[in-house]
Amino acid sequence: MSQVVGYELRGNIGVITVDNxxxxxxxxxxxxxxxxxxxQGLADDGAKALVLVGAGRTFIAGADIREFGKPPAEPSLPDVITRYDEADKPVVAALHGTALGGGLEVALGCHYRVAVPGTKVGLPEVKLGLLPGAGGTQRLPRLVGAQKALELIVSGEFVAAPKAAELGIVDEVIExxxxxxAGLQFAEKVTSEKRPLKRVRDQEEKVAADRGNEALFDEFRKxxxxxxxxxxxxxKIVDAVxxxxxxxxxxxxxxxxxxxxxxxxxxQRAGLVHAFFAERQIGKIPGLAADAKSREIKHVGIIGAGTMGGGIAMNFVNVGIPVTLxxxxxxALDRGLAVIRRNYENSAKKGRLTQAQVEQRMELIRPSLDYGDFADVDLVIEAVFENMDVKKQIFGKLDEVCKPGAVLAxxxxTLSIDEIASAxxxxxxxxxxxxxxxxxxxKLLENVRGEKTSDEVIATVMxxxxxxxxxxxxxxNCYGFVGNRMLHKRGAEAMTLVNEGASPAEADSVLTGLGFPMGQFAMSDLAGIDVGYLIRQERRKAGEDVPASWMDKLYEAGRLGQKTQAGVYRYEEGSRKPIPDPEVDKLIEEFRKEQGITPREISKDELLERQMYIMINEGAKILEEGIAIRASDIDVVWIxxxxxxxxxxxxxxxxxxxGLDKILDRVKEFHARFGDAWKPAPLLERLVREGKKFGDL
Structure with a gap:
């Protein structure tokens, strides 16, 4: 008998317990x-019915991720579920915690399902580029109908126990x-009432109702x-359902x-599985002291009630942590609070919050004009515009008013955390x-460690x-950290490509073709042309050689992006769709003439390679310098x-x-053509020389 699954008789009910x-x-x-x-349970004459239950905090949360990518071992999960399905005694799955993926498929192979309150069920395989492969796409439609099964499986959504009961996924929620x-209670009822074996596979009513309804599937595919x-x-999930x-x-x-x-x-499966593992790696921080304890964060202070500050405040009040804003x-304070309230009211209109929850969250925000109100906060986050002098002044004040042990963030x-800390x-x-x-x-939060940031503070912000x-x-800590350091390299190269002859729409289209939701220039419009302009001005003030840019002319013309309905692109009222603008084409043309540039046609391959490979080369430098712990951390940042x-x-x-060899060859070519911006990263050269990948590091 396996050590991870046990069997015992409780009265006249056999209990199968998974303990892994x-x-x-x-x-x-x-x-x-x-x-x-x-x-064993079927052979036990004393057992009139069987209950399948999970030990510990959950039922069965799915496949064993340690087996991903390995050859399948017998017995296969579909075969296991078939055995339960064909059992000649009633089998009741007693769910708690989560029954996800293969765990829910096992439960669907049992004759009955009960759940305790707080249970969640779902088939999230789509998030790994897969579909439920042990009967999930065949059994779930028989319980909930094709439309609901498609919605649940394609979204990978988790369903809470009451909703699961309402849909018919579980038979009963039992306190x-x-x-x-809960399982024993229900099994006793099944045996005393002599209920029949209720096999999901035999339930045809819901799927029969959808048979011949081609429009249902056509609309869903659209x-x-x-x-x-x-x-x-x-x-493929649509095909399976x-x-x-x-x-x-x-x-x-x-x-x-x-x-x-x-x-x-x-x-796609390989990419999504990599992303799944990468996200689980980010909490593993080499060298962090084993006894580094996270400080308790009960009250947060935020400086700046603009777009960023207001959004940051919402994150904390959403989980019940009060904020002094x-x-x-x-x-400015009134305007910021109004925007936060409007965001919450919009969520309430869509049914995501109740009006009571809106008021509850707004009550957790304490508006202030006085730094003295930060005396008792456990964490303060400064969210003002990118100006080092202003930030240092703010941190000097925080040093005076905040209690010992408060985290100052x-x-x-882009700016140096060490220089900010020096105030x-x-x-x-x-x-x-x-x-x-x-x-x-x-969802991303880049936590930036300074040279002197303590392990305790790192543990706290993580x-x-x-x-x-x-x-x-x-x-x-470096200019732009990981994400923006790579982004700004790509942005500079995208600018160069447009200067040389490409249109912004051409440069953007190769990135959206790769799968990005938007290209470099559409992203600039979303963030605000003023944001990039202020960053360039700060770099110029710091003595950096930042070249002239036609984007500066957009700022001077008041074209700040989506917020003004005009930036690199123009935007129609209420729409975020970027529309190429002849006015900008003219402005770019004039800029090229001023700079003495004769435009040329640039192939799609070159547009993609130059925007992507310069990022990869910079990513290799970031790894070499220890700015990112792992290549997969860079992947998480960008996803x-x-x-x-x-x-x-x-x-x-x-x-x-x-192929790193292919990328290095092109990086070397571009280095010869365009200069030091393309100098190959030594790490990239070493990996190619050794026949290795970033994933081998």
Missing amino acids: PPVNALGKDVRAGLVAALE AESPLE GLEKKARNLFSPF KAAVDLPFDEGMQRERELFRECLESP LEVKQE SNTS TKRPEDVVGMHFFSPANVM SVGKKIKKVPVLVG YGYGFPAYRGGPMFWADQV
């Missing part, structure tokens, strides 16, 4: 144990001391063309396996917390990042902060797929 901490993942030992325990107690236009597995509707169960299962294998062999003028996107007598408490706009939506539902990545398509795994993973 931490999440009862369905590794080969668990699968073998499930079969062995089932056989009980434990999931085992919707996917917008929402998932570059993705592979969502469309259609098979559940059109084919007998066994044939549908066969079709599901064929489609599952197609997804498994797709490059400071501005220098009352009208800057939301700077205080406690540089060990100073750290960067770089949120991304809009801060209440974007912990609080998770608490406010961000993806926190620890990076080192969650800049919209790099997760199905391509991030820029460094993508580079490994393209």
Whole structure:
């Protein structure tokens, strides 16, 4: 008998317990144990019914990620589920915690399902570029109908127990001391009432109702063309659910396996699995003291009630942490609070919040014009514009008013954390917390360690990042850190390409073709032309040789991007769609003449290579300097902060797929043509020389 799955008799009910901490993942030992325990229960004359339950904090949270990429081991999960499905005694799955992916598929193979309150179920395989391959696409439609099954499987959405009961995914939600107690109660009812074996595979009513309804699937595919236009597995999920509707169960299962294998062999699956693991690596910080404890954050101060400050404040009040929001003028404070309220009111209109929740969150924000109100905060985040002198003045004040042990953070996107910290007598408490706009939506949080930032403060900002539902990545201190350092290299190259003859729309189209939601120039319009202008001005003040730019002329003309409906592109009222503008073409043409540039036609390949390969080369330098801990950390930064398509795994993973030797050859060519901006990173050269990839580091 397997050690990870046990069997015992409780009265006249046989209990099968999966005990494979931490999440009862369905590794080969668990699968073998499930079969062995089932056989023992079926052979036990004292057992009138069986209950399947998970030990610990959850039922079965899905596949064992340690088996990803390895050859499949027997018994397969579909075979295990078939054995449960065909059992001649009632089998009740007693759910708690999460029943996800293969875990829910196992439950769907049982004859009955009960759940305790707080349980969540779902089939999230789409997030790994897969589809449920053990009957999920065949059984779920039989319980909820094709439309709802498509919505749930394509979104990977988790469903709370009450909703799962309403949909028919679980038979009952039972208030009980434990999931085992809930399962035993229900099993006793099944045996006493002599209920029949209720096999999901035999429930045809819902799928029969959808049979012949081609419009349902056509409409769903049309919707996917917008929402998932570059993705592979969502469309295969539609095919699999259609098979559940059109084919007998066994044939549908066969079709599901064929489609599952197609997804498994797709490059997108490799990219999404890499992204999945990369996100789980970010919390592992080499060299961080083992006893570094996170400080308790009960009250947060935020300086600046503009777009960034207001968005940052929302993150904290959303999880119940009160915020003191400071501005220098009352009208700026009132304006910022009005924007926050409007955001919450819009969420309430869409049914995401109740009006009571809106008021509750607004009450957690204390407006202030006085730095003295920061005396008791545990964390303060400065979110004013990118000007070093202003930031140093602010941190000098914080040093005076904040209590000992308060974490002092800057939301700077480019400036030196060490220089900001020099304005205080406690540089060990100073750290960067770089949120991304809009801060209440974007998931990335770049936590920037300064030279003297303490391990305790690092542990705190990583912990609080998770608490406010961000993806926190620890990076080192340099101009632009990881994301913006690479972005600005790409931005400079995109500018050069336009100067040489490409249009902004041509330069952007190769990036959207790769899967980015927008290109470099559309992103500039979204962020605000003024943001880039102020950064360039700061660099010029610092003595850097920042070349003249036609983007400066946009700023001078008041074309600040989407906020003014005109930037690099123009925008129609209420629309974010960038429209090429002849006025900008004319401005660029004039700039080329001023600079003595004769425009040329540039191929799509060159447009893509120059924008992407300069990023990869810079990423290699970032790794070499220790600014990023791992190549996969850079991938996480770009997926969650800049919209790099997760199905391509991030820029460094993508580079490994393209081939570092091919990239280096082009980098060397561009170095010869365009100078030191293209100087090959020594790490890139070394990896090519040794036949290695970024993923091997």
